[in-house]
Amino acid sequence: MFSRSVSAARSGLLSRGFASSARANRKVAVLGAAGGIGQPMSLLLKQDPLVTGLSLYDIRGAPGVAADISHVNTHSDVKGYEAADAASALKGAELVIIPAGVPRKPGMTRDDLFNTNASIVRDLAVACAEHCPKAMICIISNPVNSTVPIWAEVYKQKGVFDEKRLFGVTTLDVVRASRFLGEIKNTDPKDVKVTVVGGHSGVTIVPLLSQTAQGKDVKGQQYKDLVKRIQFGGDEVVQAKAGTGSATLSMGYAGARFANSLIRAMNGESGVVEPTFVKSPLYKDQGVEYFASNVELGPEGVTKIHPVGSVSAEEEELIKACLPELKKNIEKGKAFVKA
Numbered sequence: 413m414f415s416r417s418v419s420a421a422r423s424g425l426l427s428r429g430f431a432s433s434a435r436a437n438r439k440v441a442v443l444g445a446a447g448g449i450g451q452p453m454s455l456l457l458k459q460d461p462l463v464t465g466l467s468l469y470d471i472r473g474a475p476g477v478a479a480d481i482s483h484v485n486t487h488s489d490v491k492g493y494e495a496a497d498a499a500s501a502l503k504g505a506e507l508v509i510i511p512a513g514v515p516r517k518p519g520m521t522r523d524d525l526f527n528t529n530a531s532i533v534r535d536l537a538v539a540c541a542e543h544c545p546k547a548m549i550c551i552i553s554n555p556v557n558s559t560v561p562i563w564a565e566v567y568k569q570k571g572v573f574d575e576k577r578l579f580g581v582t583t584l585d586v587v588r589a590s591r592f593l594g595e596i597k598n599t600d601p602k603d604v605k606v607t608v609v610g611g612h613s614g615v616t617i618v619p620l621l622s623q624t625a626q627g628k629d630v631k632g633q634q635y636k637d638l639v640k641r642i643q644f645g646g647d648e649v650v651q652a653k654a655g656t657g658s659a660t661l662s663m664g665y666a667g668a669r670f671a672n673s674l675i676r677a678m679n680g681e682s683g684v685v686e687p688t689f690v691k692s693p694l695y696k697d698q699g700v701e702y703f704a705s706n707v708e709l710g711p712e713g714v715t716k717i718h719p720v721g722s723v724s725a726e727e728e729e730l731i732k733a734c735l736p737e738l739k740k741n742i743e744k745g746k747a748f749v750k751a
C-alpha cells in the first residue's frame with residue numbers, strides 16, 4: 413500500500429478505486445490542505461504513484477502538514493505554502509483540489525455555509541485564474557451546487573473559463589451509495605457501482621439504484637430508507653461528530669479517488685468515467701446549467717457527458733424534486749459573483 417511501484421498501486425487500498433497507468437509529471441495543489449479533509453486527502457495523494465508533486469496550501473498550518481507528509485517514502489515531492497504564498501503554491505499545478513472553507517454543525521444545511529465559503533472560493537478562483545488558469549479544478553468546498561458556478565463566473569470574468577476543466581466533487585455520494593447498498597446486500601462494495609446524479613445536497617442527490625444489479629430489486633420502505641441515507645449521509649456524520657465538523661476521512665478518500673481517475677484520464681487512459689458535477693446540457697432546457705452525471709474524462713478534462721439513461725418511476729420523481737432546488741443553488745452562486 414505504501415509502495416511506489418505501479419503494480420503495488422493495483423493492490424491493497426488502491427485496488428478499491430485507485431489505479432495507475434504510465435507516469436507523467438503531475439503536480440497537484442490542495443487548497444485547504446491543513447484542514448479535516450485536506451490532511452488525510454493529501455496523505456492519500458502522497459500514496460498515489462501518479463502524483464509526482466504535491467503543493468499544500470492553507471491560510472494556516474500547511475508547511476507543518478507538508479513537512480510531516482513529505483517523510484512518507486513515495487517518490488513525489490511535497491511542499492507547504494504559507495497564506496501569502498498562493499502564487500508559488502499554484503505555479504505549475506495541473507490539478508487543483510479545493511477543500512478550503514468551513515464545515516457544517518448540527519442543524520445547518522450546506523447552503524448555510526454559503527455566506528462564509530462563497531468568498532473563500534471566489535478568492536481562490538481569482539488566484540487560480542492568475543497562476544494556473546489551465547489546471548483541472550476539483551471543488552469540494554460546500555455548498556458544491558453553488559461553489560462550482562461561483563468558480564465558473566470568476567473564470568468567465570477573467571477570460572479563462574474552460575467548462576471541460578471544472579468539476580464539483582460528488583464522489584462521496586457515489587462511495588456512500590456503494591457502501592450502503594453493499595451493506596444491505598451483504599456484498600463487497602467494490603462490486604457495487606451506483607451512478608449518483610443531480611447535485612450535492614439533500615434532495616439534489618439522486619442515486620440511480622434501478623441501474624445496478626444489486627439495487628434494482630430494493631423496493632418499498634427499504635428503498636425509501638436507502639435513498640434517504642444516501643441523500644442525507646452527510647447529516648449522519650455531522651450529527652455523530654456533534655459540532656466538531658463533518659465528513660473528513662471518507663471525503664479525503666473520495667477526493668483522492670476522484671483525483672486518481674482524473675489523472676489516469678489526463679495520462680491517456682481511455683474509458684475513465686466518473687459521476688461529477690459539471691456544466692451540462694442534460695437539463696439546460698429547464699434552466700439547470702450544472703448537473704452531476706456520468707462523465708467520461710480525458711486528457712483535456714470532460715470528454716463526454718453521458719445521459720442519465722433509463723430511470724424508474726421513483727427516480728423520475730427524485731429528479732423532479734432535485735431540479736428546482738439545484739437551479740436555485742446555481743443561480744445563487746452566479747448572482748454572488750455578478751453582484
Ligand SMILES: NC(=O)C1=CN([C@@H]2O[C@H](COP(=O)(O)OP(=O)(O)OC[C@H]3O[C@@H](n4cnc5c(N)ncnc54)[C@H](O)[C@@H]3O)[C@@H](O)[C@H]2O)C=CC1
Pocket residue numbers: 443444445446447448449450469470471472511512513514515516525529532535536551552553554555556581582583584585612657658659660663
Ligand atoms: N463535496 C463533498 O462531498 C464534501 C464537502 N465538504 C466541505 O469541505 C469543506 C472543508 O471541510 P473540512 O476540511 O472538514 O473543514 P476544516 O475547517 O477542517 O478545514 C478547512 C480548511 O480550509 C482552510 N481555509 C479556509 N480559508 C482558506 C483560504 N482562503 N485558503 C486556503 N485555505 C483556507 C482552513 O484554514 C482549514 O484548514 C467544507 O466546506 C465542507 O462542507 C465536506 C465533506 C464532503
Ligand SMILES: O=C([O-])CC(=O)C(=O)O
Pocket residue numbers: 515516522554584645646647649650658659
Ligand atoms: O454534510 C456535509 O456538510 C459535508 C458533506 O458534504 C458530506 O458529508 O457529504
